[in-house]
Amino acid sequence: xxxxxxxxxxxxxxxxxxxxxxxxxxxxxxxxxxxxxxxxxxxxxxxxxxxxxxxxxxxxxxxxxxxxxxxxxxxxxxxxxxxxxxxxxxxxxxxxxxxxxxxxxxxxxxxxxxxxxxxxxxxxxxxxxxxxxxxxxxxxxxxxxxxxxxxxxxxxxxxxxxxxxxxxxxxxxxxxxxxxxxxxxxxxxxxxxxxxxxxxxxxxxxxxxxxxxxxxxxxxxxxxxxxxxxxxxxxxxxxxxxxxxxxxxxxxxxxxxxxxxxxxxxxxxxxxxxxxxxxxxxxxxxxxxxxxxxxxxxxxxxxxxxxxxxxxxxxxxxxxxxxxxxxxxxxxxxxxx
Amino acid sequence: xxxxxxxxxxxxxxxxxxxxxxxxxxxxxxxxxxxxxxxxxxxxxxxxxxxxxxxxxxxxxxxxxxxxxxxxxxxxxxxxxxxxxxxxxxxxxxxxxxxxxxxxxxxxxxxxxxxxxxxxxxxxxxxxxxxxxxxxxxxxxxxxxxxxxxxxxxxxxxxxxxxxxxxxxxxxxxxxxxxxxxxxxxxxxxxxxxxxxxxxxxxxxxxxxxxxxxxxxxxxxxxxxxxxxxxxxxxxxxxxxxxxxxxxxxxxxxxxxxxxxxxxxxxxxxxxxxxxxxxxxxxxxxxxxxxxxxxxxxxxxxxxxxxxxxxxxxxxxxxxxxxxxxxxxxxxxxxxxxxxxxxxxxxxxxxxxxxxxxxxxxxxxxxxxxxxxxxxxxxxxxxxxxxxxxxxxxxxxxxxxxxxxxxxxxxxxxxxxxxxxxxxxxxxxxxxxxxxxxxxxxxxxxxxxxxxxxxxxxxxxxxxxxxxxxxxxxxxxxxxxxxxxxxxxxxxxxxxxxxxxxxx
Numbered sequence: 001x002x003x004x005x006x007x008x009x010x011x012x013x014x015x016x017x018x019x020x021x022x023x024x025x026x027x028x029x030x031x032x033x034x035x036x037x038x039x040x041x042x043x044x045x046x047x048x049x050x051x052x053x054x055x056x057x058x059x060x061x062x063x064x065x066x067x068x069x070x071x072x073x074x075x076x077x078x079x080x081x082x083x084x085x086x087x088x089x090x091x092x093x094x095x096x097x098x099x100x101x102x103x104x105x106x107x108x109x110x111x112x113x114x115x116x117x118x119x120x121x122x123x124x125x126x127x128x129x130x131x132x133x134x135x136x137x138x139x140x141x142x143x144x145x146x147x148x149x150x151x152x153x154x155x156x157x158x159x160x161x162x163x164x165x166x167x168x169x170x171x172x173x174x175x176x177x178x179x180x181x182x183x184x185x186x187x188x189x190x191x192x193x194x195x196x197x198x199x200x201x202x203x204x205x206x207x208x209x210x211x212x213x214x215x216x217x218x219x220x221x222x223x224x225x226x227x228x229x230x231x232x233x234x235x236x237x238x239x240x241x242x243x244x245x246x247x248x249x250x251x252x253x254x255x256x257x258x259x260x261x262x263x264x265x266x267x268x269x270x271x272x273x274x275x276x277x278x279x280x281x282x283x284x285x286x287x288x289x290x291x292x293x294x295x296x297x298x299x300x301x302x303x304x305x306x307x308x309x310x311x312x313x314x315x316x317x318x319x320x321x322x323x324x325x326x327x328x329x330x331x332x333x334x335x336x337x
Numbered sequence: 338x339x340x341x342x343x344x345x346x347x348x349x350x351x352x353x354x355x356x357x358x359x360x361x362x363x364x365x366x367x368x369x370x371x372x373x374x375x376x377x378x379x380x381x382x383x384x385x386x387x388x389x390x391x392x393x394x395x396x397x398x399x400x401x402x403x404x405x406x407x408x409x410x411x412x413x414x415x416x417x418x419x420x421x422x423x424x425x426x427x428x429x430x431x432x433x434x435x436x437x438x439x440x441x442x443x444x445x446x447x448x449x450x451x452x453x454x455x456x457x458x459x460x461x462x463x464x465x466x467x468x469x470x471x472x473x474x475x476x477x478x479x480x481x482x483x484x485x486x487x488x489x490x491x492x493x494x495x496x497x498x499x500x501x502x503x504x505x506x507x508x509x510x511x512x513x514x515x516x517x518x519x520x521x522x523x524x525x526x527x528x529x530x531x532x533x534x535x536x537x538x539x540x541x542x543x544x545x546x547x548x549x550x551x552x553x554x555x556x557x558x559x560x561x562x563x564x565x566x567x568x569x570x571x572x573x574x575x576x577x578x579x580x581x582x583x584x585x586x587x588x589x590x591x592x593x594x595x596x597x598x599x600x601x602x603x604x605x606x607x608x609x610x611x612x613x614x615x616x617x618x619x620x621x622x623x624x625x626x627x628x629x630x631x632x633x634x635x636x637x638x639x640x641x642x643x644x645x646x647x648x649x650x651x652x653x654x655x656x657x658x659x660x661x662x663x664x665x666x667x668x669x670x671x672x673x674x675x676x677x678x679x680x681x682x683x684x685x686x687x688x689x690x691x692x693x694x695x696x697x698x699x700x701x702x703x704x705x706x707x708x709x710x711x712x713x714x715x716x717x718x719x720x721x722x723x724x725x726x727x728x729x730x731x732x733x734x735x736x737x738x739x740x741x742x743x744x745x746x747x748x749x750x751x752x753x754x755x756x757x758x759x760x761x762x763x764x765x766x767x768x769x770x771x772x773x774x775x776x777x778x779x780x781x782x783x784x785x786x787x788x789x790x791x792x793x794x795x796x797x798x799x800x801x802x803x804x805x806x807x808x809x810x811x812x813x814x815x816x817x818x819x820x821x822x823x824x825x826x827x828x829x830x831x832x833x834x835x836x837x838x839x840x841x
Binding site for chain 2: 078080081082084085088089115116117118161162164169170192193194195196197201203204205207208209210211224226227335
């Protein structure tokens with residue numbers, strides 16, 4: 001701590017004058033408005049691979065949201081462990097609103113917490129809006145004789161422990177498979193669960209007829225559509241994309257039903273501390289994001305990329321994620337072994 | 338097998354516009370460069386180039402991406418041969434004989450062998466694709482976990498060939514690698530061996546671990562030497578020697594063709610492109626008359642590894658183009674181009690756009706020719722590294738590897754893994770445990786475990802299940818023959834010794 005001993009004091013004065021000049025310059029560069037946030041670019045974390053569906057959605061936001069926010073947005077992908085590595089990193093950043101996250105909040109955050117031992121809780125997040133939700137679909141390879149979900153269920157009941165189901169561990173499809181077996185009174189031993197490492201390899205296996213059926217995400221089904229026969233949708237209504245009845249309609253004659261879980265809900269997420277410590281800034285963020293969703297150009301872009309741009313708001317999004325969390329918790333022990 | 342109308346229209350597509358050709362050479366160079374520099378990877382190249390993809394038309398985008406991979410497939414061989422640094426799993430077997438050749442001053446030749454084998458392998462696989470894309474894809478889709486399991490076990494038998502001086506130490510090193518391969522979240526959701534570190538949930542970071550085990554430990558060994566090549570006279574780059582390597586490659590047509598067929602066949606399996614080079618190396622050394630020369634700078638080792646590695650990409654391309662299903666490597670990335678241009682893959686794609694499929698395959702053939710020329714120049718530049726003193730190379734390579742491993746994981750998991758495995762690799766070498774066996778175990782452990790688990794799950798534990806899988810039975814027979822034939826031949830030779838001593 002002897003700066004003057006290290007170099008001439010005149011030099012130091014000169015340096016101070018320079019710094020002061022720089023500060024004045026910097027101040028001049030700031031926007032004239034007295035806005036508190038954002039004063040610098042915002043980082044959008046995606047805890048999944050570049051090029052995947054969440055990443056592409058986030059990159060869409062970087063194109064359209066800066067207009068409403070007044071600051072540029074950059075995307076950072078931090079991949080690993082079903083989103084757990086990126087999400088952990090996200091919570092380690094300052095909760096000043098300069099790091100936000102886009103992620104399929106359900107099922108990944110609940111699965112990280114319940115199954116893979118993530119050291120965070122639902123209360124650590126502020127869920128702003130589940131913008132794009134997917135549903136799940138019961139499918140069978142085309143070479144199998146099952147013409148309807150009822151055929152398949154009858155076959156499972158007639159040959160307990162003989163039919164095989166492809167699953168991606170911890171996915172909503174996995175939990176829905178367990179829930180279906182539970183409702184049928186067979187338990188997980190009623191079928192052969194075959195665990196694949198990722199939805200992609202599972203779809204290849206389905207296309208190749210390696211398993212008898214699978215409950216998987218609706219969108220992903222698009223690529224293997226020619227190899228599969230959709231049997232039921234996990235929704236309370238039919239959808240135009242797939243000619244299949246709602247699952248609970250199929251189960252009605254048996255007097256049973258299964259919970260309908262979101263396939264994957266891509267959600268804009270802020271750290272919980274941001275809303276608590278900076279409520280004003282949080283409101284700015286929500287308003288800017290809503291304006292972005294209202295932008296017809298953004299909606300057109302989403303449509304062109306086969307994405308959704310719905311506004312359901314923080315309350316419904318959070319409630320939805322909590323509901324999913326409770327259902328997942330119920331099947332947690334089944335998942336664990 | 339070729340749809341002539343579509344073929345003509347593909348020629349027209351490629352011939353009528355210069356635009357798709359414009360991206361070919363830059364793609365090749367990016368691929369070559371990003372894989373020739375230790376620490377950089379193709380995924381980084383893709384991440385950097387992703388934003389310009391939407392501005393290209395679909396055919397150009399596909400050609401750009403495939404040429405990056407064509408370049409990368411040979412690029413990985415360069416540091417593998419010159420520095421013992423495999424940039425990815427697919428170049429591991431290239432180091433086995435490539436680096437000993439370089440140390441003996443035969444670096445030019447080794448790279449010539451690698452270039453020729455890589456170009457040849459790619460050429461064969463794309464010719465096969467051009468004529469048989471549909472049947473290859475239809476067979477590929479029928480391959481499931483049981484078939485994968487047999488191939489993985491086949492790959493694991495390589496451990497026995499990498500034993501070094503002590504057989505048991507080789508097996509121990511391999512078993513250690515297999516155990517390391519099980520670290521992380523299992524397919525059934527069990528968290529194993531992570532010691533509480535979230536970063537290990539996806540397993541040990543493979544590339545930093547390989548570089549640590551192979552390269553860093555080798556660098557420590559070389560520390561007392563002045564140059565990679567001890568012989569001062571051989572420390573030059575000689576075009577003539579490169580050409581000799583290229584020409585001599587074709588003196589081993591059996592090794593070359595077997596490599597290309599293994600590569601294409603294994604490449605159609607998910608994750609297969611990482612095994613192809615090892616399986617081909619293993620088969621080449623097993624069927625050789627003088628297996629003991631492998632691992633000491635035998636050109637056949639380089640040729641076997643490179644031709645299989647190069648052709649594995651073609652196998653995985655078949656399933657993508659004909660069925661829209663990627664099996665890893667380039668093909669997963671190519672789906673991004675599909676997405677960005679709003680084109681749905683799947684069998685419908687091949688049906689509707691057969692001309693486009695042919696155009697991509699034809700351009701791949703053209704890329705291979707361009708690679709042979711560009712690669713030659715690239716070797717010239719890259720080989721100059723033998724003139725640099727090791728006291729400059731060692732710190733440079735190690736710091737590049739450290740930075741690269743950081744870039745790969747975007748946290749300190751990469752550099753820490755590199756450090757831990759460098760120390761481990763050095764210790765293993767010091768006590769005569771073959772690091773290569775550990776690497777093979779580490780690479781194949783996860784794959785083998787997954788295939789074994791799924792086979793067990795599908796069959797419900799019933800071994801008779803295999804009887805319903807003719808392809809698996811066929812693989813099993815091949816595996817058995819590949820073991821039995823050399824044994825049988827050896828026995829015959831000991832009974833009736835003849836003058837078939839191999840030319841040394």
